Amino acid sequence: MSLMHTLKVGRLARKLEEILKVPQHAFGYPLLKPAGLTSRVREGLIHLCPVGAFTEREGIFSLDLARCVGCGRCALAYPEAVGEMRSLEVAVTRKEDLVQRVDLERGGFLDPGPPSSPRTELRLPTLAFREVSVGDTGLADSKVALLGNPFNDMGRFGFQVVASPRHADALLVTGPVSRNVAEALRRTYEAMPEPKGVVAVGNEAISGGVFAGSPQVLSGVDQVVPVDVYVPGDPPRPGAILHGLMLLVGRVTQRLVGGVLR
């Protein structure tokens, strides 16, 4: 390791490009292959998926990345129909960009059009954020905490955690929003000064995940406070959360459009 390299990235800190990649040994995010979606395969996929991420309606077959728990069984069973995306640049500003829709007649992905970029007043050189867990098992929280470890070291990108919402530019929220904590979430949001952004971290925060439909949860952060950026994953890797933060401050552009990396 050269001295220059060590000075630039430290001894442990990984380069941004590395952080934003799915590690070699792990399964990435699933990606439909329109050509392989025969009727037998589609039926198999719908039957196989433990969380019901695959659905078919009126000639359109879809895969909802916000439901996927990343078990990878679909790609193992039907490699001709499901591949994987190996990038963690998956944060989006619209929920519909997390759903892959394949027009079965045309045999191609539907394009929902260009996404809106996040609000310009949030284009900050550094960003202080406050994390709030609202029904999360503690694992997505732990992922946010891992952003600060020596490998990811988010401080060098200008991101830091602050103890009070009064000092925060953004709120990172994890969990499906249990009914009992919804009021605390709303008040935390109100305690923040303007301009303020919200990042929903993880599938549970996006739409409730496996808890969707429970009478004790509200199934999504955007049911309580407005959300600027959604980060899919169960829980998302630190790299994906970092991408979400960078998308919020306008340092990167959204790559996932209509569920497909572009």
Next chain:
Amino acid sequence: MEALREGRPVALFPYGDRVLLWVERPEGQKGALGLTEAFLLGERRRFPSLAAEFPALDWFERALWERGFEPVGHPGLKPLRRHDLPYTFREFPLLHEVPVGPVHAGIIEPGHFRFSVLGERIVHLEIRLGYQHRGLLSLMPGKGAEAALLLVERAGSEPVAHAMAFAEAWERALGWEAPPRAQYLRRAALELERAFGHLGHLAGLFTDIGYAYGATQVGRIRALLQGELDRLTGHRYGRNFLRVGGVWREGQPDLEAIAAYREELARLLPRLLKNPQVLDRMRYVGVVRKAEALALGFVGPTARASGVGRDLRQDDPLYPDFTAVVRQGGDVLSRAQVYAEESLKALDYALFFLRHLPAGPLALDPPPGEGEALARVEAGRGEVVWFVRVEAGKEVMAEGVDPSFKNWRALELAVRGEGLPDFPLCNKSFDLSYAGSDL
């Protein structure tokens, strides 16, 4: 309740209109921990309260009360998880009250702490949880094995232990066992999860006393170990790995790397825990006495750091020469020492299981049938309990207990008489799961 006086309560579950009490046989001879006895109590949703004599059952009875049962004669009923029922904190007229939470300053789950203080001294702490209540148990009935495991893996922050207890309960209900290779792989994942969790507690403790060197070193090895858990199970926290009947996959963790991390930790941890700054801040702080641990039914490292030598693994025939790690001090330092020693042992056992994998399939489909069973697994924080009733390939009844549910009151006791600024340190020394307790 002769059985309760000799042994200790494991769980209290609703069972139709009655309640089911599980009691562990007295500690002592080998094989005793694995044995549990069940007693059916009460009728028509009323049962005699045992909480006054056995405070370990207090929270169980409060949880049942919220679900429409009546513990007759309970000394002080108030809600636990439900926030739609009125709740009053115990009042101390001449003391100052400090409310903390539900949203905390760190990256941590929500919960409310009400301190009654005299100056800086904590006289009394009352913990109110329920903020993380997602209605998990009410979603369980009628689910197939795969769908049920998705929920079970989200019950607390130790997915492998929860999934293992649930799968074992299901298999036992059908009078069946997973193939040997799966048994070894499950335990390897469980031990990696334990080491990962324990090192997290240690790194958190070092952070809380401002010992950045310790926090960084432990945090680094912990992150690398998480990579090995990821390689083995396909998930950074070991989700989607276990199934009823075995395991889904078998990854290739780097055994030499794990052995190297273990050696590094063996050199590092004893040194860190002898640092004067560590001794000064952790020794004699946050004491839980053995008598308290026994009476309130604390489990896991919390109990073992207070001199209660029980660990479910000592009765697991697959663990060769297992002895529980026990410390007598009951303070923050004792808990840190238990975490340190157990994380080394966990890596030893993970390596043992991975190096001695028996031949055979990863999973088999259990036979059809019906039945019910209880299974317990020693997770990082203590025993995880799942009770399942299976009929026609679906569970019609499932009840689970996370170790944190049994340990929260240890924190209430530990901070009594301590200074308010020592609370975060005491809290981190237990590092309990809020979601596991609230379910």
